[in-house]
Amino acid sequence: MRKLILSATILLSGLFTFGQDTKLTNTLLWRITGNGLSKPSYLYGTMHLTDKRIFQLGDSVYKALEQTDGFAAELDMNRLGTQMMNQFLNNEEQKNATEPPKVKERVSEETWNKYKLLLEKKFNKKADKITVDDLDNIESKLQLDLFKKGDMPTFLDAWLSGQARKQGKWVGGIEDLEDQLEHMNDFGDIEEKIQLALFDDNYYRGSLEWFIKVYTNQQLDTIDAFMYREEDGKKDYIMIKRNLKMARRMDSLSAIRSTLFAVGAAHLPGDSGVIALLRSRGFTVTPVISSKKINPDKYTSKAVEIPWTPVAVNDNVYALQMPGVAEGIEMFESMGLEMKMYFDISFMKMYMTMGIEVPEERRKLGADSLYNGLRSRYASKGEVLKEKPVTVNGVEGREYRISTYEGEMKMQIFIPE
Helix, strand or coil, rough: CCHHHHCCCCCHHHHHCCCCCCCCCCEEEEEEECCCCCCCCEEEEEECCCCHHHCHHHHHHHHHHHHHEEECCCHHHHHHHHHHHHHHHHHHHHHHHCCCEEEHHHHCCCHHHHHHHHHHHCCCCHHHHCEHHHHHCCCCCHHHHHHHHCCCCHHHHHHHHHHHHCCCCEECCCCCHHHHHHHHHHHHHHHHHHHHHHHHHHHHHHHHHHHHHHHHCCCHHHHHHHCCCCCCCCCHHHHHHHHHHHHHHHHHHHHHEEEEEEEEEEHCCCCCCCHHHHHCCCCEEEEECCCCCCCCCCCCCCCCCCCCCCCCCHHHHCHHHHHHHHCEEEEHHCCCCCEEEEEEEECCCEEEEEEEEHHHHHHHHHHHHHHHHHHHHHHHCHHHHHHEEEEEEEEEEEEEEEEEEEEEEEEEEEECC
């Protein structure tokens, strides 16, 4: 269960002993100098939650952000939203095409006998019918509830990325999405999923509260002792492999530009953590202590106007721009449709566009029929708050503001000749 607390954060430990005292100062911010760097870079430990308590950042964190030329989270926040959407849709497509595995088939006989009666009671169906998808649905719902109950619109890493973008910084990522998917698959220990399904509220939430307290107290050694260890006390090998890649990429990126690196706090401490690995590569890594904490609502910085990016559309049948680079949604491409999306995860805004060829017989029904059909389709699970005609570059259309469970959507529809 312990690994599930930071499941969104996504080689033998004996190989990484550096003969030094690994006890660390209680701080999440570290300065990276030496090894030929002309300007310091910084390393900051984050927690991938929307809870406002973890957003009370020290003044030195903001100074590091302002004084560096770039910002890099674990993944590139400019692409993460779209990558996650494609991954989700692909997973759903695979689930629909195959029979989900039964829990009984994925655990030992001893584990099955231990939990099967409890599972029957939890899901109100025969234990033999309970699938891994049933367990995943509970885990997803719990994580979504935690995300929505947070006071901030997005998680800390994405918020910091957004602040860097507003200041005109280079923004990128240290890892590839595949690195985190490997760790998430490793988190797929079925017994842990069973425990989460059976004891979610009491165990998960209680442990999370304890961890938030440890995090806000910046106790890296406590985090190292608690997180990412197997039941037999050995360290998580996938975690170590990720740390190695992070340190190597930080080495390369800091040589190009001074950068604030923001990664999950559990990656920092220990003899195989990023701090030790950077030191082993010749860097001097020293703690930075802030003089005060600043409420995120009170933080202001000089904003830079950033131009929007043209969206490449097949045959150039229409043109538009988005705040970032739009990517194709693979599921629609497989259906012969072109949908482009940019998911600005730093501010939790999604931009989508799709061009649909309308058959001649459908066009004969008139524009109002087409507008009303699309309006009904996209508002089927919500409420139309406002509707008005719009004209862009001489092309008339309709605009709808729709309230849904996920939030509010603004949709514009144009039917050119």
